[in-house]
Amino acid sequence: MSMAEGQQGRLAPVQFTGARSELFGLLFRGYLLMVPTLGIYRFWVTTWKRRFYWQNTVIDGDPLEYTGHAMQLLIGFLFALAFFLPIYIVFFYLSTQSPEITLVGYAAVGITLWFLSGYAIYRARDFRLSRTLWRGIRFDQRGNAWGYALRRFGWSILMVLTLGLIYPFMAGNLWRYRYSHTWYGDRQFGWTGSWKTIAGPYYRAYFVVVAALIATGAIIGNVQAPLSAGPGVFFAIPGTLVVGGLAWFYLRSREATRMFSQVRVGDTTIAVKVRARSLFGQFLLYGLSLTGALVVFGMFIGIVVASLFGQAMLNPGAEGAELARILQSGWGAIALLVAGYLGLIATFALFGEVFLGYGYWMLVARSAVISNADSLKSVRATGEDRALVGEGLADALNVGAY
Numbered sequence: 430m431s432m433a434e435g436q437q438g439r440l441a442p443v444q445f446t447g448a449r450s451e452l453f454g455l456l457f458r459g460y461l462l463m464v465p466t467l468g469i470y471r472f473w474v475t476t477w478k479r480r481f482y483w484q485n486t487v488i489d490g491d492p493l494e495y496t497g498h499a500m501q502l503l504i505g506f507l508f509a510l511a512f513f514l515p516i517y518i519v520f521f522y523l524s525t526q527s528p529e530i531t532l533v534g535y536a537a538v539g540i541t542l543w544f545l546s547g548y549a550i551y552r553a554r555d556f557r558l559s560r561t562l563w564r565g566i567r568f569d570q571r572g573n574a575w576g577y578a579l580r581r582f583g584w585s586i587l588m589v590l591t592l593g594l595i596y597p598f599m600a601g602n603l604w605r606y607r608y609s610h611t612w613y614g615d616r617q618f619g620w621t622g623s624w625k626t627i628a629g630p631y632y633r634a635y636f637v638v639v640a641a642l643i644a645t646g647a648i649i650g651n652v653q654a655p656l657s658a659g660p661g662v663f664f665a666i667p668g669t670l671v672v673g674g675l676a677w678f679y680l681r682s683r684e685a686t687r688m689f690s691q692v693r694v695g696d697t698t699i700a701v702k703v704r705a706r707s708l709f710g711q712f713l714l715y716g717l718s719l720t721g722a723l724v725v726f727g728m729f730i731g732i733v734v735a736s737l738f739g740q741a742m743l744n745p746g747a748e749g750a751e752l753a754r755i756l757q758s759g760w761g762a763i764a765l766l767v768a769g770y771l772g773l774i775a776t777f778a779l780f781g782e783v784f785l786g787y788g789y790w791m792l793v794a795r796s797a798v799i800s801n802a803d804s805l806k807s808v809r810a811t812g813e814d815r816a817l818v819g820e821g822l823a824d825a826l827n828v829g830a831y
Contacts, residue, residue: 438801711788
């Protein structure tokens with residue numbers, strides 16, 4: 430045993446064994462089943478996906494286990510629909526009022542939904558942890574979801590007032606609250622970082638982007654005649670987008686590395702190392718694969734359109750009559766066009782999960798190392814939190830995770 434290992438206790442690796450192709454097949458099958466079930470099957474797809482991620486995340490030789498069920502998610506969503514019914518009524522009422530009242534009313538509803546999203550995020554995390562086991566011992570999220578929502582809402586207001594400059598303070602405060610109320614059996618988590626943990630990378634990325642925006646504004650503002658503008662004008666906006674993208678990859682990788690590495694479980698520590706170029710590689714794979722899929726999808730749509738409007742294309746004066754004939758012939762053609770639109774949305778969602786969601790989870794898991802792992806052998810199990818129904822509000826607000 431080396432001196433470093435003796436000081437840190439036994440080091441335990443984290444492995445991720447799931448194949449991207451397996452996740453693709455799972456999601457593709459689930460998306461097809463969502464069509465005849467009018468989207469209801471997505472709760473089963475979410476459950477399949479979580480079991481894939483959990484069982485392929487192997488910590489010190491033992492995988493995580495997800496014990497949640499699709500019916501729990503469905504029931505929670507139905508409760509959320511009942512909760513949102515008064516909000517839908519308010520929206521309808523506001524649409525009948527004057528523009529001034531409508532604007533103020535929509536703003537108030539939007540602020541309310543933003544506040545509720547903080548509550549939903551915390552409750553959803555509570556549900557996932559309460560259905561997660563490792564070595565037969567269950568995780569748990571305690572604390573108060575309303576308290577977290579208030580905390581997050583207050584920080585959001587300060588973010589707007591400071592133009593984002595206060596983000597390191599917000600991130601540190603929220604991370605500390607989440608992890609100080611997280612448990613593994615009878616062992617409490619902790620987070621030992623502060624605002625300084627992410628301040629350096631954040632402010633470097635922030636001011637680089639601000640400088641790029643100021644430079645772009647100055648270049649465009651000095652142009653007197655657009656037709657005689659130099660090449661710098663035409664490269665200014667794309668250049669700013671490139672700078673912003675690179676700054677995002679840099680910040681995202683540093684945030685994952687530094688914030689996760691401050692997590693503790695009793696005497697056990699975690700170290701994570703995510704590189705910006707690895708994140709960029711996942712996005713590059715996503716972009717190339719999505720482009721290929723969209724080309725194939727476009728060819729399919731072209732064939733469908735040609736079959737539907739082929740006669741009209743041969744006779745330019747008959748487009749209106751041909752369209753009327755198709756619309757009168759039944760709902761089949763319309764359903765096909767709607768299916769094409771939904772298929773396009775599903776393609777973005779599918780490839781986003783397979784390349785971006787999978788890629789981020791894989792990079793974090795495979796780079797993680799657990800120090801003093803033997804201290805976790807003395808953890809004792811606690812009971813399951815059965816009061817939680819599901820993630821209905823988080824699902825309705827689209828703020829869920831994995």
